[in-house]
Amino acid sequence: MKIDVKGHSTYSYTGGKPFDADKPTVIFIHGVLNDHSVWILQTRFLAHHGWNVLAIDLPGHCRSAGTPPASVEDAADFILALMDAAGLQQAALVGHSFGSLIALETAARAPKRVSHLILVGCAYPMKVSPVLLENSVTKPMMAIDLVNTFSHSTLAPPPSTLGPGTWLYGGSRALMKRVLASNTKDNVFHIGFKACNDYRNGEAAMALVTAPTLFLLGRQDQMTPLKGAQALIDKATHAKVVQLEVGHQLMTEDPDGVLFAIRDFLTS
Amino acid sequence: MSGYSDPGFDTLSLHAGSAPDPATGARAVPIHLTTSFVFESSEHAAALFNLERAGHVYSRISNPTNAVLEQRVSALEGGIGAITTASGQAALHLAIATLMGAGSHIVASTALYGGSQNLLHYTLRRFGIETTFVKPGDIDGWRAAVRPNTRLFFGETVGNPGLDVLDIAPVSAIAHEAGVPLLVDSTLTSPWLIKPFEHGADLVYHSATKFLSGHGTVIGGIVVDSGAFDWEKSGKFPELTSPYEGFHNMVFSEESTVGAFLLRARREGLRDFGACMSPHSAWLILQGIETLSLRMERHMSNTRKVVEFLAANAFVSRVGHPMLESHPSHTLAAKLLPRGAGSVFSFDLKGSREQGKKFVESLKVFSHLANVGDCRSLVIHPASTTHFRMSDEALAAGGITQGTIRLSIGLEDADDLIDDLKRALKIAEKAGAL
Numbered sequence: 001m002k003i004d005v006k007g008h009s010t011y012s013y014t015g016g017k018p019f020d021a022d023k024p025t026v027i028f029i030h031g032v033l034n035d036h037s038v039w040i041l042q043t044r045f046l047a048h049h050g051w052n053v054l055a056i057d058l059p060g061h062c063r064s065a066g067t068p069p070a071s072v073e074d075a076a077d078f079i080l081a082l083m084d085a086a087g088l089q090q091a092a093l094v095g096h097s098f099g100s101l102i103a104l105e106t107a108a109r110a111p112k113r114v115s116h117l118i119l120v121g122c123a124y125p126m127k128v129s130p131v132l133l134e135n136s137v138t139k140p141m142m143a144i145d146l147v148n149t150f151s152h153s154t155l156a157p158p159p160s161t162l163g164p165g166t167w168l169y170g171g172s173r174a175l176m177k178r179v180l181a182s183n184t185k186d187n188v189f190h191i192g193f194k195a196c197n198d199y200r201n202g203e204a205a206m207a208l209v210t211a212p213t214l215f216l217l218g219r220q221d222q223m224t225p226l227k228g229a230q231a232l233i234d235k236a237t238h239a240k241v242v243q244l245e246v247g248h249q250l251m252t253e254d255p256d257g258v259l260f261a262i263r264d265f266l267t268s
Numbered sequence: 269m270s271g272y273s274d275p276g277f278d279t280l281s282l283h284a285g286s287a288p289d290p291a292t293g294a295r296a297v298p299i300h301l302t303t304s305f306v307f308e309s310s311e312h313a314a315a316l317f318n319l320e321r322a323g324h325v326y327s328r329i330s331n332p333t334n335a336v337l338e339q340r341v342s343a344l345e346g347g348i349g350a351i352t353t354a355s356g357q358a359a360l361h362l363a364i365a366t367l368m369g370a371g372s373h374i375v376a377s378t379a380l381y382g383g384s385q386n387l388l389h390y391t392l393r394r395f396g397i398e399t400t401f402v403k404p405g406d407i408d409g410w411r412a413a414v415r416p417n418t419r420l421f422f423g424e425t426v427g428n429p430g431l432d433v434l435d436i437a438p439v440s441a442i443a444h445e446a447g448v449p450l451l452v453d454s455t456l457t458s459p460w461l462i463k464p465f466e467h468g469a470d471l472v473y474h475s476a477t478k479f480l481s482g483h484g485t486v487i488g489g490i491v492v493d494s495g496a497f498d499w500e501k502s503g504k505f506p507e508l509t510s511p512y513e514g515f516h517n518m519v520f521s522e523e524s525t526v527g528a529f530l531l532r533a534r535r536e537g538l539r540d541f542g543a544c545m546s547p548h549s550a551w552l553i554l555q556g557i558e559t560l561s562l563r564m565e566r567h568m569s570n571t572r573k574v575v576e577f578l579a580a581n582a583f584v585s586r587v588g589h590p591m592l593e594s595h596p597s598h599t600l601a602a603k604l605l606p607r608g609a610g611s612v613f614s615f616d617l618k619g620s621r622e623q624g625k626k627f628v629e630s631l632k633v634f635s636h637l638a639n640v641g642d643c644r645s646l647v648i649h650p651a652s653t654t655h656f657r658m659s660d661e662a663l664a665a666g667g668i669t670q671g672t673i674r675l676s677i678g679l680e681d682a683d684d685l686i687d688d689l690k691r692a693l694k695i696a697e698k699a700g701a702l
Contacts, residue, residue, distance in 0.1 A: 013522060016318075016516060016518065036525075037523070040524065041321060044523075045315060045321060048318060048320055145274070148274075155275065155284050155286075155287070155343075156283070156285055156287035156336075156339070158322070159322035159323050159330070161527065162349045162524060162531060162534075163319070163330060163534060164323075164332070164335035164338065165330065165334070165335050165338030165339060165349045165530070165534075166322075166339070166348070166349045166527075167339045167342035167347060167348055169274055169343065170343070170346060170347050170348040170349070170495065171349065171495060174348050174495030175495070175525055177496070178525055179525075255322055256322075
């Protein structure tokens with residue numbers, strides 16, 4: 001569905017069910033060079049099991065218009081504006097990587113509007129090497145290959161987003177290229193990585209969060225290694241940690257593991 | 269895996285898609301010869317049917333052994349996923365049937381395998397899908413053939429029978445200008461010789477019966493998606509971008525930004541047409557792929573020696589392999605296929621139809637049969653077999669002479685292959701003098 005947020009059309013995948021504001025709502029926020037489709041299995045399941053899901057394309061990404069958020073703070077403002085536009089007083093927030101920082105900052109800015117906070121593949125600070133930041137501008141295809149390699153942990157993933165026969169290295173690479181190409185004006189690769197690298201409010205934000213918080217982490221994650229989340233875990237008031245034996249693309253490398261962790265946390 | 273780049277071709281040939289079996293510890297890929305898979309619960313069953321969870325239901329739609337093969341070929345081609353099919357022809361049909369229906373139009377190369385030519389020229393026409401054939405090197409011809417209802421460009425990496433090399437980049441550029449994908453049959457080259465996605469192809473398929481399997485034991489096909497074609501931007505594929513009543517009103521391009529084709533091909537094509545691959549076949553093809561690079565290297569080194577021998581033989585009037593400067597695709601092949609343009613090629617004897625028959629019958633190492641891409645060397649004489657009903661004039665129009673011989677060079681000792689050919693050539697030549 002399309003939602004007008006501050007004059008810009010924002011796409012949200014609703015899991016194959018019509019949006020129903022009366023149901024508890026879960027908002028899914030993707031990471032850099034991703035879009036809603038990385039959540040496809042988890043969101044479709046929840047949408048058919050009593051939840052209302054909005055898996056967004058961030059502004060300036062794929063199906064969503066507008067300017068890509070230049071900072072985590074700008075993106076958090078956008079999420080709150082999206083909730084206003086959709087008539088949502090409260091929602092659970094699920095974010096992956098860059099999206100996890102956006103979810104965290106949103107929950108800190110409006111604690112009462114966030115029922116659950118789920119941070120997938122999260123680390124703070126989320127430092128990006130200067131070389132990678134530069135390559136995201138000058139050699140984006142090479143940088144995509146590097147990020148793609150670091151984001152995966154197995155050559156033998158289970159059936160995933162396309163069902164059996166999905167090759168995740170290829171699928172993630174193709175998606176990153178598509179997302180980059182979707183915005184010919186702004187380099188969403190560089191903008192997203194820079195926003196991750198520049199975010200300085202993580203620990204302060206975590207201290208303001210009142211919602212129960214799930215840290216869903218990959219033991220083989222090379223992009224946001226396990227220890228990278230510890231500073232936030234230490235600051236969280238109501239933290240639960242689930243570790244899966246996968247890399248940074250948790251949702252596609254272990255779709256059931258991620259689904260069950262989210263479902264169980266939302267219902268606990 | 270960890271490292272700064274994707275694993276290499278040989279590593280992927282052995283490991284992509286498979287890990288030790290968690291249930292038994294089996295290191296080789298198990299053959300899952302089962303029609304169906306037990307549901308954990310009614311909820312699990314419903315979630316699988318509704319694509320809320322990924323997994324196996326029924327082996328016509330998917331199977332764990334086939335899934336390994338699908339991941340492996342995807343990895344080798346640089347794709348996002350694949351679907352195994354009953355044969356190469358089933359893969360071609362699945363691709364076409366997923367993308368279009370009656371009233372659609374295809375632009376295809378004239379240099380196609382005979383079965384593909386039959387499908388396009390005769391069979392699909394009966395179902396309302398028309399094809400315009402264009403010589404693969406006629407770049408302007410590809411553009412001129414586009415119609416408003418065109419939905420696909422189609423060619424072979426190296427075409428039958430003359431090994432015309434398809435210049436994939438300019439042809440795909442024209443296809444993309446027209447808002448349609450380029451499908452490439454990469455059977456004769458395998459991903460070891462060329463990866464068509466790197467040159468702009470959108471979909472690739474193989475008759476896995478040939479080099480992927482490599483041992484002449486199994487019939488199978490596979491279609492791979494690059495994930496690069498933007499179906500929504502094209503606007504010509506409502507099959508992928510509009511709600512599909514036949515599957516929960518799913519909009520496949522919303523479900524997957526890059527994988528809409530594969531979602532529909534599996535959920536509709538395998539479900540309704542049912543041309544699936546047996547898990548046993550998938551396992552045999554996997555065994556072949558494990559040694560693909562080793563075999564292809566030997567196929568090519570043997571081919572080079574045989575081509576050189578034939579080109580120097582006085583009883584041979586023409587050798588149709590792009591490694592020779594005389595071949596029209598020589599320059600293009602050197603650019604696109606630096607490891608070689610395949611080990612299936614034809615040559616012409618300076619002789620009659622009877623001499624061609626005599627030559628084939630005199631070979632001892634080469635096997636006379638209708639296949640290519642076997643580890644054993646193969647031979648066929650079109651004028652007395654596949655094209656025996658055709659007059660000499662009709663043969664000539666198809667680029668085939670009475671003395672045309674097609675070879676598929678295998679993995680034997682090159683010296684033995686050359687000795688076999690030398691002896692048979694002498695016998696055939698003498699037969700003409702009688």
